[in-house]
Amino acid sequence: MGTVDKALSLLDFFSESRPEIGLSELARMAGYDKATVLRLMTALADRGFVEQNVKTRDFRLGPALLRLAHIREASLPQRASAQPILERMSAESGETVHLLLLGKNHLETIDFIEASAHAMRVYMDAGERIPLHASASGLACLAHMPVEEARTALSGALRSYTDHTITDASRILSHLDNVRKTGIAEIDQAFEDGVYGMAGPIFASDGSVTGAVGIATPSSRVTDAFRSKAHKIIRKAASDITRAWGGVAPEAGNEETAA
Amino acid sequence: MGTVDKALSLLDFFSESRPEIGLSELARMAGYDKATVLRLMTALADRGFVEQNVKTRDFRLGPALLRLAHIREASLPQRASAQPILERMSAESGETVHLLLLGKNHLETIDFIEASAHAMRVYMDAGERIPLHASASGLACLAHMPVEEARTALSGALRSYTDHTITDASRILSHLDNVRKTGIAEIDQAFEDGVYGMAGPIFASDGSVTGAVGIATPSSRVTDAFRSKAHKIIRKAASDITRAWGGVAPEAGNEETAA
DNA sequence: ACCAGCGGTTCAAATATTAAACCGATAGAT
DNA sequence: ATCTATCGGTTTAATATTTGAACCGCTGGT
Numbered sequence: 001m002g003t004v005d006k007a008l009s010l011l012d013f014f015s016e017s018r019p020e021i022g023l024s025e026l027a028r029m030a031g032y033d034k035a036t037v038l039r040l041m042t043a044l045a046d047r048g049f050v051e052q053n054v055k056t057r058d059f060r061l062g063p064a065l066l067r068l069a070h071i072r073e074a075s076l077p078q079r080a081s082a083q084p085i086l087e088r089m090s091a092e093s094g095e096t097v098h099l100l101l102l103g104k105n106h107l108e109t110i111d112f113i114e115a116s117a118h119a120m121r122v123y124m125d126a127g128e129r130i131p132l133h134a135s136a137s138g139l140a141c142l143a144h145m146p147v148e149e150a151r152t153a154l155s156g157a158l159r160s161y162t163d164h165t166i167t168d169a170s171r172i173l174s175h176l177d178n179v180r181k182t183g184i185a186e187i188d189q190a191f192e193d194g195v196y197g198m199a200g201p202i203f204a205s206d207g208s209v210t211g212a213v214g215i216a217t218p219s220s221r222v223t224d225a226f227r228s229k230a231h232k233i234i235r236k237a238a239s240d241i242t243r244a245w246g247g248v249a250p251e252a253g254n255e256e257t258a259a
Numbered sequence: 260m261g262t263v264d265k266a267l268s269l270l271d272f273f274s275e276s277r278p279e280i281g282l283s284e285l286a287r288m289a290g291y292d293k294a295t296v297l298r299l300m301t302a303l304a305d306r307g308f309v310e311q312n313v314k315t316r317d318f319r320l321g322p323a324l325l326r327l328a329h330i331r332e333a334s335l336p337q338r339a340s341a342q343p344i345l346e347r348m349s350a351e352s353g354e355t356v357h358l359l360l361l362g363k364n365h366l367e368t369i370d371f372i373e374a375s376a377h378a379m380r381v382y383m384d385a386g387e388r389i390p391l392h393a394s395a396s397g398l399a400c401l402a403h404m405p406v407e408e409a410r411t412a413l414s415g416a417l418r419s420y421t422d423h424t425i426t427d428a429s430r431i432l433s434h435l436d437n438v439r440k441t442g443i444a445e446i447d448q449a450f451e452d453g454v455y456g457m458a459g460p461i462f463a464s465d466g467s468v469t470g471a472v473g474i475a476t477p478s479s480r481v482t483d484a485f486r487s488k489a490h491k492i493i494r495k496a497a498s499d500i501t502r503a504w505g506g507v508a509p510e511a512g513n514e515e516t517a518a
Numbered sequence: 519a520c521c522a523g524c525g526g527t528t529c530a531a532a533t534a535t536t537a538a539a540c541c542g543a544t545a546g547a548t
Numbered sequence: 549a550t551c552t553a554t555c556g557g558t559t560t561a562a563t564a565t566t567t568g569a570a571c572c573g574c575t576g577g578t
Contacts, residue, residue, distance in 0.1 A: 019334035069328035075278035126333035
């Protein structure tokens with residue numbers, strides 16, 4: 001396997017709740033040799049992708065990431081242009097809302113707003129990576145990509161996150177028809193216990209799916225009335241963001257055949 | 260040299276003014292073989308650090324950068340906490356202001372606000388990398404790092420950006436005394452023609468310099484009156500940001516001896 | 519005073535990286 | 549309509565880099 005991939009994979013161990021990691025621990029987490037991790041991290045540090053806490057020598061994500069994110073956002077302002085739409089979703093639903101972009105085999109969280117209306121709410125970690133098979137947003141994406149792609153995306157071993165996670169690829173695939181019909185993917189406690197997720201797809205200019213917007217609620221608060229209200233909010237938001245990003249939703253019925 | 264370093268170096272060719280680059284051209288720019296660049300870019304794309312425009316197959320920076328930047332900013336909100344101070348600087352000076360973080364051998368632009376008061380203003384590219392030896396901010400940093408570090412930072416070949424760029428390390432080093440005395444680094448047209456720069460250092464909690472804030476003005480507009488006004492604004496901003504980030508300015512006179 | 523764990527270094531063995539030639543496809547010029 | 553140059557991408561044998569076990573000195577807890 002590539003060295004570059006190994007180096008980049010190390011960055012994924014950092015999160016909002018775990019912003020600093022020492023050398024030995026990182027090596028343990030990643031399953032690489034300590035010397036290897038040191039060399040990789042040194043390379044990353046030389047380019048500013050990570051930096052070291054001078055006191056503890058622990059690593060944390062570096063300033064180069066801010067710089068590069070800034071460049072991307074300057075030429076492709078997805079986050080900024082979606083923000084008012086997310087805010088409207090948040091205000092209308094009162095629940096935690098989030099915006100995800102479709103990566104190679106997972107979703108990248110690029111923005112979210114936590115629930116304002118309830119003391120009990122769904123919390124999110126900044127910059128989480130979300131699996132396709134165990135989230136409403138993931139299902140929304142899978143449902144709208146070419147079937148072959150979806151099949152290969154689900155071909156590996158599917159990790160179970162809760163008792164409710166569906167790890168059988170064919171069962172997931174058979175759900176997708178319904179997602180396509182309603183335009184909304186819905187799933188209960190597949191990624192986190194007690195969290196109910198609903199999401200809709202966002203499309204690029206060529207009609208392919210590029211991400212998803214969704215609402216995350218405590219499962220205990222979900223009623224049919226709330227669900228249908230949430231569906232409306234999500235459908236509107238997904239279509240607004242698609243438009244804001246210069247995308248177009250494919251004609252219904254045409255999309256599965258897209259190669 | 261490391262493969263990881265090569266891969267990461269490719270990301271630096273993307274900028275606000277050049278957000279998408281094709282394979283062959285990137286290979287030419289970087290001076291690497293096309294096959295090599297392809298492999299490296301594929302590795303980066305697999306992790307979402309770059310993505311390909313499906314139409315043109317050109318590369319652009321990817322969504323993973325947004326995600327990781329989000330994580331860093333969530334646990335170390337430097338940009339957010341400095342923003343009001345930058346805004347005040349911008350309002351008070353009427354000129355373009357910027358905030359840079361010190362990386363391994365250069366500065367990373369993490370935020371800026373372009374001049375509001377003048378039609379002729381200094382424009383900045385989002386996410387530029389700035390050399391230490393050819394910018395006021397760079398001199399501000401060099402002046403406040405341990406002398407040995409500054410000397411090694413200037414030991415390589417110093418690139419000339421304009422006719423005014425000083426490329427002689429010892430001449431730069433001898434300027435630094437004055438920077439330390441006044442707390443402000445100042446330089447005319449060292450990085451871009453017609454741009455006059457002034458900047459002050461930002462310190463970390465251990466008293467080491469971690470970045471700089473500065474003002475960039477068209478050289479033609481600089482007067483002594485403006486300079487002394489700008490110095491005041493910068494000194495205040497630098498000290499406010501240092502404090503906002505939990506840093507402390509070292510005692511004057513003690514800092515050069517810090518090892 | 520000890521021990522366990524830390525960050526970091528070393529070097530021979532193992533493995534991944536490289537670059538030139540080549541491919542089919544595309545687009546502009548003649 | 550045909551040529552030509554360039555594109556993105558693939559293959560190969562030759563090569564340079566990566567790897568990991570053992571080891572270092574150091575620090576903090578018992």
